[in-house]
Amino acid sequence: MVFQSPRGTTDILPHDQPQWRSVEETARAVASQFGYEEITTPIFEDTALFARGIGSSTDILEKETYTFHDRGGDSMTLRPEGTAPVCRAYLQHGMHNLPQPVRLFYLVPNFRYERPQSGRYRAFNQFGIEVFGENDPYIDAEVIEVAWRYLAELGLRDLSLTINSIGDPSCRPSYIDHLKSYYQPHIAKVCEDCSRRINSNPLRLLDCKNEPCQQLIENAPKSIEMLCGPCEDHWNSLITNLDEIGLQYEVENRLVRGLDYYTRTVFEISPPDEGRMSVIAGGGRYDGLLEELGGTHTPGIGFGMGIERVIENIRRQNIPQNEHNQRTIMIAHIGSAAKLEAIKLSSQIRSKGGTSLVAPSRGLRSQLRYASHIKATEVVIIGDEEIQNGSFPVRNLGNSEQKNFSKSDILEMFSVS
């Protein structure tokens, strides 16, 4: 039997690594431009953290977590999303005592037992940011700008940004009552999921994708029309700030997000041909979450973005990758003395910061074929005669030019300062 990777997981093979590196490095660079600092939390946490942090009536908690008992009998869950763990770390490490706001970002794997399909995996990676301790809506606009800036930096085009406000605990309950009374007379017509959600998670009625529910959603009451004074002020300033930055957005009543912790601002960024592979980035404000997790009242906001989806969109839009112009030097050798010399020279090039490897012990032709295969930029050829003369041919594999150099010239030429 030959093993396969588990369903819904992928290997990132060597030829894909440069693209992954560049997408992750761009995330780090853009996050740093905005003053965010990197944090990495463990791959698993106490199950209770996610039950508290994500909400027990969400899809993630109801059916998607990878949960197990460790050998000590404690229930652990593989991280399904990054926000709750980062909140936990913020509280645990006393970051609430630092000058606020605290800006953090992460690049981490997540695990959800979802039905795999294009763009949806059981193990996937997220670039996410979280900001703690700032109520002012300039930060909502900033968080959205980080996501937008990053995707623009990668060259992605024709994306759409949708925003909404789902209010806070003082205005949302009455909005939900309105929503429920609006749905009540039609309950026999809605899909199975919605007839369950009307009691368990009524906001999610609005993001149902099933056909029978679409007309109802179309005419449903809008949360932004029922905000309390402070939420309305927050929403209006967010709009002003987004306009100031020049970000184009659409206000979307259906946008409620799938996690329970959101308050006020929610947003998503989607690719042009939505449907095949949906949302690239999603986030929002969660002003009650830190309190829920045992902290004092501390506002928070952030987003999560699937790296696999980012990369799939880059490929679909045929965005050329940055050529990485690193030189790779292979040292070919003919004879046993030459092989020893190759091992030494290769090591010396590396100690000067260059990238170098010794050719496999085969005939010269086969060594040169191998050099092309590994995309070496130059080959140094060493034989007994070259050792005797102290002069070594260096072949440029790009233009096939060949010239002789002394060992010290070679080291000089391939050193990286």
Ligand code: HAM
């Ligand atoms: P989320 O909407 O569950 O939010 O996930 C954010 C992004 O992660 C999605 O837009 C998508 O790009 C990617 N993603 C989610 N599930 C999968 C999957 N199964 N396969 C591939 N990609 C996936 C959160 O996780 C929140 N923690 C975001 C947040 C941060 N809100 C505030 N701060």
